[in-house]
Amino acid sequence: MDKKTIVSVDIGGTKIACGLVTLGGEAPVIEKVEKVPTEAMKGGEHVLATVLEQVKAAIERADGEVAGVGISSAGVVNPRTGDITFANELMPGWGGTALATEVTKATGLACRVLNDVHAHALGEARWGGGRGKASCLVAAVGTGIGGAFVEHGHIMLGAHDEAGHIGHVCCPAAAGVPCSCGATGHLEPIAAGPGIIAEYVRLGGDETYDGKPMDGAEIDRRAAAGDEAAKAAEARAGRALGEVLGSMCNMLDPACVILSGSVAQCGPDWSDAMKEAFRGQAMPPVATTPVVDGELGGDAPLIGAAENFVESGYAEC
Known part of the structure; x- marks a missing residue:
């Protein structure tokens, strides 16, 4: 070209x-x-x-x-x-x-x-974490959760142009939890950033710090310092995401999973729980699917x- x-x-x-x-x-x-x-x-x-x-x-x-x-x-x-x-x-x-x-x-x-x-x-599939791969499942986890499945450099859109809404997949840990889309039981309200903050506060954590509303970066710092409520809130979110990603791999069988977004930068309480839950839900043929970080920001x-x-x-x- x-x-x-x-x-x-x-x-x-x-x-x-x-x-x-x-x-x-x-x-x-x-x-x-x-x-x-x-x-x-x-x-x-x-x-x-x-x-x-x-x-x-x-x-x-x-x-x-x-x-x-x-x-x-x-x-x-x-x-x-x-x-x-x-x-x-x-x-x-x-x-x-x-x-x-x-x-x-x-x-x-x-x-x-x-x-x-x-x-x-x-962008990630062609030039970032998925470069050279035949297919990839991308999950962007931040204030909300979005996603896409890319095969041979092309995105699967679906009949209504909205395929990939991983945040609105049913998740057992979210049973009864209302979602912004009007449904209940979806992944996004418990695994996205606001869900981590809400769970931290529910477990007794502070609603504010230094005169500002609590945010995910501060919760991650507190988790690294041993704050049990912060560790539990991050683990819950990571576990929920891992379960859904494992299930999605069972259905789509991508060559890799690419994680991006602010929540994907959380520490080991989140990432370890995510990986364990992924392995727990993925069928044996896809359980070793690489889960990698996005490269392009x-x-x-x-x-x-x-x-x-x-x-x-x-x-x-």
Whole structure:
């Protein structure tokens, strides 16, 4: 492939990152990335205006010709049209946005859009932890839990463009626990960051520290220092995730599992529980599936969005 430079955008609930990604060399080159607050609660029209402003600024920063615009966005995305078909209350008014159409109208450049976790997974599969592997299951564990299954460099989307929602898989440890999606018993409310904090407080841990609300990084520090409530809260979350990942491997049989996100950086109380639970649920043929860390960090969705622009990163159902 000849070298191409793409304006690449990652739209999250808290920040929008926009930069230039050049493909066609030995590895992607990411440069001139700027980040601004999403200010999602101001509504979808405000977010769209911010995106258009950032894309135009990135075009100005480019040293040469720009091939087009690749976008990674929160919400359920129709990658064939670039429309945001659904977004939850964290992005009010974002659902229904004809994102690709609006970008093309404002810039004159072709635009393709992919869901943010799908884009993250595509970047990791092609250039990060899954490089050289025939398939991988990616789980992004932070404030929420998302995922994707990538086979031969293409994401499985499903009939409704939302395959990979690992956070909304039934989990025994979450029986009776309400989920943000309206169901009960899903993985996300107990294994994502807020679930770890809630369990720590339930076990008698502090709700605040140094005048700030308790957060996952502080709980991890306390677990490392021997705080029993912190250790138990992390172990519960790791165990729940491991059970689900083991079950998913039974169904999908990936060549590897890639973990990314802030929770995946937790210490041994979390990781040991996750690995033990994974082995407990995985059938013997898949019990040795490598579980590895993501390698690209915040660059993954930018690379994935650019890759998807140049060459479709999804598989039609």
